[in-house]
């Protein structure tokens with residue numbers, strides 16, 4: 001079956017579906033649900049495709065795999081149109097104020113990191129779902145690239161560099177991803193103290209929280225990874241779990257990770273909910289298949305956007321620590337927004 005035809009068919013017929021491509025894989029996986037029932041996800045023993053929001057108090061959904069197939073991805077050539085960043089003085093000063101507020105909170109309280117994010121709207125006159133999805137796949141081959149649709153929720157797309165949790169045959173893997181700088185041709189650049197510390201906090205958090213609940217755990221050396229035009233720092237964390245049913249507790253421990261929320265988790269989450277001035281919805285939530293082919297693989301919903309009424313709403317954020325400079329944090333979100341705008 002051809003993924004392009006099936007995606008177009010499901011979208012036009014208003015059937016819930018998801019298509020995704022794993023990092024560095026040359027095939028698209030497609031899951032289509034027969035009816036348009038909106039199924040809430042709250043049982044980690046279920047099987048299908050999970051789409052969960054940042055705030056676990058809001059609803060997560062499951063797409064049932066009534067039809068599941070994979071299809072080869074062809075290679076595509078696209079001209080990259082560059083969408084100019086228009087002046088965003090109001091958005092910029094709002095974001096900078098929230099970042100300054102986060103820095104002050106970090107200086108004055110026990111909070112050590114807060115991820116501050118924002119959304120940005122871009123009007124698109126002729127949005128072609130398949131064309132944009134193909135562009136995302138061809139431009140970001142080492143990302144997890146998905147398009148998710150439910151007629152009662154909406155359309156989301158993204159190309160994320162971050163794994164939340166993978167579990168297969170009693171083995172798990174996750175990652176501590178944080179720190180950002182522009183890629184300028186060098187895959188081994190020098191990293192600043194702020195970025196190294198920010199990433200170390202994420203790795204420490206994951207290690208501390210998982211080591212008491214898993215059978216074994218190993219951390220790799222920190223490495224630099226490329227995500228589109230950006231570089232991040234990453235530690236791979238792998239090991240064994242005691243039992244398959246541990247997946248629920250691992251996800252609850254990890255989500256939202258300090259790469260998208262902060263430290264400590266509850267206080268930084270409270271800051272975000274009180275200060276960001278918008279609802280993150282599914283941005284910085286997680287998504288992926290659960291218990292399909294004996295495998296669960298969840299990714300963090302980053303570098304993503306929603307399509308509503310001829311408008312793209314894209315979501316970007318960055319980790320704030322005591323060392324942050326507000327202006328630079330704004331620029332980091334502008335660079336992250338370009339990853340999406342490059343395919344529109």
Ligand SMILES: C=C(O[C@H]1C=CC=C(C(=O)O)[C@@H]1O)C(=O)O
Pocket residue numbers: 115117162177178179180232258259260302303315316317318319320336
């Ligand atoms: C929160 C985002 O990125 C996270 C992942 C990698 C690097 C990040 C950073 O450098 O701040 C963020 O923690 C986002 O892209 O919206």
